[in-house]
Amino acid sequence: MKRFTLLSLLMLSLAHPCFASQWRELGNTPNGNLISVLDTQIRKGDIITTRIRNDLSEPKQTENGHITHIEADLQINCSKKTVSPIRTFLFDDQGSAALSVNLRGGRDFIKKNEDSSFGLAIKELC
Numbered sequence: 001m002k003r004f005t006l007l008s009l010l011m012l013s014l015a016h017p018c019f020a021s022q023w024r025e026l027g028n029t030p031n032g033n034l035i036s037v038l039d040t041q042i043r044k045g046d047i048i049t050t051r052i053r054n055d056l057s058e059p060k061q062t063e064n065g066h067i068t069h070i071e072a073d074l075q076i077n078c079s080k081k082t083v084s085p086i087r088t089f090l091f092d093d094q095g096s097a098a099l100s101v102n103l104r105g106g107r108d109f110i111k112k113n114e115d116s117s118f119g120l121a122i123k124e125l126c
Contacts, residue, residue, distance in 0.1 A: 023053055026120045032057030035117045041125065046079040048125055054117045065092040078126035082111050083118040
């Protein structure tokens with residue numbers, strides 16, 4: 001029994017998690033921002049809940065620092081081709097999300113331009 005327990009612990013310690021999410025590139029916006037999406041999404045009927053990442057080609061200056069990339073949790077209604085942002089995370093050049101914005105999403109779906117980050121997400125995921 002001790003041998004089985006030790007062997008089990010050894011196998012668990014060597015295993016790496018296969019459930020870790022990875023970013024998958026969707027493309028670039030006309031202004032050069034790289035758009036990526038997490039490879040895990042929750043799908044319920046026509047609604048997809050996911051997170052996208054917008055790597056800015058040129059950092060945006062704010063009074064609290066430079067924003068280098070933006071991540072947004074959102075819901076996509078594939079049948080209507082609309083998006084509802086849930087939360088937005090603004091990352092500075094230090095990798096901190098101290099500039100984050102919390103939105104109350106999930107209620108109002110808005111149409112987005114095809115070339116925008118949300119438009120790319122709709123095109124690639126639906």
